[in-house]
Amino acid sequence: MNNPKQPIPKRLQYLLDNNLHHLLQLGLKGIEKESLRIDLRGLIAQTPHPAALGSALTHPYITTDYSEALLEFITPPFADIKQTLGYMHKIHQFVYPHLGDEMLLCTSMPCGIDGDLSVPIAEYGNSNVGKMKHVYRKGLWHRYGRTMQAIAGIHFNYSVPQALWPMLHRQAGNPGALDQFIADGYFGLIRNFQRLGWLMLYLFGASPAICKSFFKSRPQLMTEFEEFDEFTLYHPYATSLRMSDIGYKSKNQAGLKIDYNSLAGYVDSLSAAINTPYPEYQKIGIKVDGEYRQLNANILQIENEFYSTIRPKQIAESGEKPTLALKRRGVMYVEMRSLDLNLFNPIGIEESTARFIEAFLLGCLLYDSPPQGEQEFQINNNNQLLVANRGREPGLMLSNNGKPIGLQTWAHQILNALQPICALLDQGGVDKPYQMALQHQLALVDNPALTPSAHILACMGQNNQEFGCFARKTSTLHKHYFLAQPLDSQTQRQFADMAETSIQKQADIEANDSLSFDDFLTRYFSQS
Template sequence: MTINQLLQKLDTSSPILQATFGLERENLRVTTDGHLAQTAHPSQLGSRNFHPTIQTDFSEQQLELITPISHSTKEARRLLGAISDVAGRSIDQSERLWPLSMPPQLTEEEIAIAHLENDYERHYREDLAEKYGKKLQAISGIHYNMELGKDLVTALFQASSHHSLKDFKNDLYLKLARNFLRFRWILTYLYGAAPLAEAGFYSQDISQPIRSFRNSDYGYVNDENIKVSYASLKQYVTDIENYVQSGELSAEKEFYSAVRFRGQKHNRTYLEQGITYLEFRCFDLNPFDHLGISQETLDTVHLFLLSLLWLDDVENVD
């Protein structure tokens, strides 16, 4: 029996909606007149190296708000709200969190690489600045993390012909990732909120309308020759390792797919320990919602992801 048919075989009382969620929200700190803040990471928050929920991303001015694991989208959004409130109270009174994915008018010189104590992380960001430019790093968004519920995965496994729960879960997430890459344009169509860039942000002329600069070829994306296969977990791991070995990627985490496997520190560990959850990375900040993503969006995306399990798998994966 294929994974395509498993959802149809479940009992109607099965916990189909069971899942855990986590959100990561990026925002630039700006002054009240709309310029990039030139202050350091808020000292009131203590050391960003150990803060569990409020850190810095690429630049000193880019906050990253991270929720703990939640058992519902409603709880994840409530926690994001609480963390956002703390961040808003902790920044300088003359600063605000910029509500758009595309940054305000800025220059490369205004963007300060995060003043991190960890030498590797600091050098890693310096390499990224050299490779992609600082401006693209200032584009912000939301990452939507989801793990299918343990009871749901067990019920699907019992309806399958797999003998290993770990291998089954890997295949389940591989199928979900493949279909996400196939249909993610729908989410950009519905929730794309980055159709404009400040004058001078791009050096080239862009003639056609763009739903989301962040999710387009003009966003912060890998070079077009970086092609990682989702045909199998082993091929996914091997492809990324080969790009790191050749120097085309400086680290495994420089692979910027719209969906990534998560739960292990190193990609090769997925072959031994398995995939824990998926990270979906194609969400622009919603400027009409004070948290950057609405409850309706969170719930719609959850149902969308479940529909990807129901739909047939991609035939020609690569």
């Protein structure tokens, strides 16, 4: 996807030649969306997770992320992205009437933070698994601070069409076992996404500005920014400060060399980080005066602590380590994690965005993906940081295979390479939504003023609003939108039943615990 004269990839040509291209349309798409609960004053909510929403530990679709105030909504996977987005819409319709005077903050970067201790850590009850989730979050607090963990985003989950794998396996000459071929295929997709994923930040980044209150626990970082107004900091050409060094990215993890060239290499390198002591974290202590501060003092407490823009995923069984789930059953889907909330859409993501991401991930799968060299991680990381902080800067240069290239030039190459994939995804449809989505992204490449990040800064300037005020007013509009659209009684009953069932399930888990928490952790980390 880098060469402007690149022909249709061999994998795609094979599907065309054998009339199998319809299989591309069968991929499953799911979405996870985080949103911070805020009160009438725009401050982070201090109230517990609303009981009417069910148990955050066991509910399949409504839970919490780092904070008790950071709701996370999860859709089932669907082949039709309209169904995925429709389900996300229904979750919002169910949740809003149970928020009282509170509402969901529509931006990725949090407002209304009054220092680290204003961010309440999520609670999951008294079971061992619930305590583990809470202690893990306490560890994140001691390692990185709580404020950073209040940032919200959208994760796009994509499962390659199951029926596509045997065809691609045959096209490749049946090299080795099919399950190994599938794992290699997913890791090829991941490597290509890491090379090209900076484009997601340019096209969909929606966090060019930050409330000054975000820096109350880290005031030294404020000097890195310009003042937009008395209450707001920004970079003039930023796209996604959420994806910059002041957001999710952790300098503590910069030295990790996670292997993305194979499933075995990935599992081994990630497991090594989970089992390697880190002196700085040893100083924190693990269990101090009978109370856990973190799960362990290693580079990573568990797999989820490792930040990456895209992850290979397998559904873990109860109490099973994610790396073991991958090792035992392979990759089931990928989780793309670099999307900001789109504050101009009530559910945080546009249909055209979702369709483009699907085509983009398919492109990452179908085009060649050479193994990652030692220097490539740093090159990819630098490209991401450049686009996060300066993506709309005229003439911005990135590095492609160590060679300088203009952002717009490279973006055009990538988008042009996706044209045949979008055309095939549109086959059988009259409105050509994938090709329309692609055309929309081309317009954003040609005119940076059309990007969400530029639009946000323009709205703030035109309305003479600081970022926090703009975010709060837009969030209020979304609240009114959902309250004006109540769920039908049948769907309402279904969500209410799920909430009740989740509460009972948590109670059953707590009643059936037989190990002490110490023994539970020992058993969990001894899995191999």
